[in-house]
Amino acid sequence: MANKVLSVIEQREGIIKKISYEAVSVGVSLAKELNLEFEAVVIGSEIEGLSNLGNYGAAKITHLKNADLHNFSSSAYSELTSNYAKEVNASVIILGNTSFGNELTPRIAVKLNSACIVDCINLTVEGDEIIATRPVYAGKAYIKSKLHSDVKIYTIRPNVFKAEKVSDQSPEIKVEEISNPNLKTKVVAYKKSEGKLDVAEANIIVAGGRGMKGPEHFNLIESLAEVLGAAVGASRAVVDAGWRPHSEQVGQTGKTVSPSLYIACGISGAIQHLAGMSSSKYIVAINKDKDAPIFSIADYGIAGDVFEILPVLTEEIKKIKS
């Protein structure tokens, strides 16, 4: 009898990723509504702060442990997760829609002979069914769908579901030593971008477009991002021109993002760009052209010169932060 909701915790370098708290919160609330038990599973070597997950409602956590699992291995992680899901009769599995979740989820789905819905921005229970809402066409449309498989797997978009502290209890953490994990495909090195926050994970994004007039002016964007603790984003035009790396591109052939605050500087707002960021909670646009499409979705706008406005904005925010 399938009887559990299982959230899969993501760690990198032994540190639990923020999305994992969101995945636990979603799992806990679905379990409550569906009248199922909840537990969490994590794969890795030494992992810090697992007991913090208890605050979000994870009363039981299983840590599948092996020194060789410190680095991600899609073959080992997908095998271990699906075997564990079988062992505990999980009927619902929740992961984050991150590189980690996106790689594992389809593989787990096939191994469990089931199906998945990825990048969900809403999950509701109607009767005994889970209805998932997700953006398609980079956010130009939404679809609601459901699964007919025995095991139902969902990945949730980062920053959309709230991680809620619901308890003070310490979870029961069970460590299972794993022998001979399947390391057919494994990460041998991790090259971290220097001190940079990724647009996909950031709560605030400061993005620049062609209106910045050249790569040498992106220091204005970087300074503002720095005082806000924000990630730097870019439009496709400036990425294609080679001013900024592709990892910063927001939009239909870049990343689709939902931060709390998106500040678009010198971005006119091509349809592909708007699709990728219009679900941001608050949007600020700074652009010379008052008729630019970006103003049609911005909450607050300044129709002026980015070169004059950005330094003042950075100073003003510095003041309130200090």
Added chain:
Amino acid sequence: MKIAVCISHVPDTATRIKIGSDRKSIDPNGVTYILNPYDEFAIEEALKTKEKSGADTVVYAISVGGETNKETIRKALAMGVDEGVLLKDDQPRDSFGIARALSEEIKSLGCEIVFFGKQSVDFDNSITGQLTAELLNYNCIPVVVDLKLEGNKVIAEREIEGGREVVETEIPVVITAQKGLNEPRYASLKGIMAAKKKNIAEKPAVAYSALTETIDMSLPPSKQPGRILGTDSSAVPELVKLLREEAKVI
């Protein structure tokens, strides 16, 4: 050696989406379809791999869908792909149905290296490559920005949040291509002419029963345009105040 590149036929990214009357799909009227942008990187990498591996290597472009997908297959042939395969199904399929059809065909062709774009810019699932790999029991590295093949060994860099992972595995393998992997070539006039003579094999996509069901498609809630606060830096204090007190985001 045989290489497969799996491609999809998607609405141009400049398309303004209108919801169809069934409220489960888009209204295709007036929509221009193109080769999925990420698939261009997949095709380029397949062609580069062939160029390094010798003359007897064959590259197949495989697509699942209706008759019109042939336009997209033809584009791949014009870039230099050797053979086209259309796995025909006039009904839309979910990623699982597409992966099922692709994996059967890849198995019967005997392709050991398979390229995909990292995602199709229609449903944005980014899972078809991984599903196909799992169905074939192949190794898989998604979202690749750098690839080295040395004999049976595969070393790839993939883009993840805040950095890159260096991943090692072996052939047979499915690679999904991210922008940055290469610079896709343009089809030459000679290539376009040659593509007209190349063969596109057509066969029915294997039957499958869908485990996902679309209930409704809608446009996102429209955002009300906000306020223009000014035309120069004198508007900055008000902006900061609003962000702090009204939006409460800084």
